[in-house]
Amino acid sequence: MPDGTTDVIGASDPGIKGVRITPLIRIPDERGQVMRMLRADDRYFERFGEIYFSMVYPGKIKAWHIHSVMTLNYALVTGRINLVLFDDREGSSTRGRIQELVLDESNYCLVTIPKGIWNGFKGLGLTPSIVAxxxxxxxxxxxxxRIDPFATDIPYDWALNK
Known part of the structure; x- marks a missing residue:
């Protein structure tokens, strides 16, 4: 998986090694829009396991969790969130680094999170947000x-940020 990120509104700099941010395509017309997320022929597609949608209410936090096998491909469908990542991987050049991304409908993108990265998100704004x-x-x-969002294992304070 290539390293690095592209510009996203609200992205903290520098990023975490292996996390990829890919701008996505929206196809609008007078009836609405198609929001493309991931295709089997995309160069960064790995494999398909499952797709699900996670709704988070304004001010609520869904954190922290980490996967030992699974790669995540998040796209915000509607709303606004603060997505926070923490690299605690042994031997990683970005170990100990926090990466924050404020995602909303103005910066539709795919955030690829490799295994071994702690992640979580907080609903921002006044309406529920949906993450695919x-x-x-x-x-x-x-x-x-999983650990509690306010655990001291991860140097991030949800109450003070965003």
Whole structure:
């Protein structure tokens, strides 16, 4: 997986090694729009495991979790979120780094999060937000680890940020 990021509104700099941010295509017409997320022939497509949608209410936090096998491919469908990533991988050149991304409908993109990166998000704004995840593997409760969003293991304070 290539390293680096592209510009996203609200993206903290520098990024975490292996996290990829890919601008996505919207095809609008007078009836609405098609929001493309991921195709099997995209150069960055790995494999298909499952797709699900996660709704988060304004001010609520869904964090922290980490996968030992699965790669995540997040795209914000509607709303506004603060997506926060933390690299705690042994041997990573970006270990200890936090990466924040404020995602909304003005910066439609795919955020690819490799295994081994802690992640979570907080709903911003006044309406619920919906995040789509096209994961590389079906959900397996044995390959995910979760900790409380306010645990001190991760140097991030949700109350002070965004």
């Amino acid at each position: 995840n096209c994961a590389t593997d079906p959900h397996d409760p044995n390959e995910i680890r």
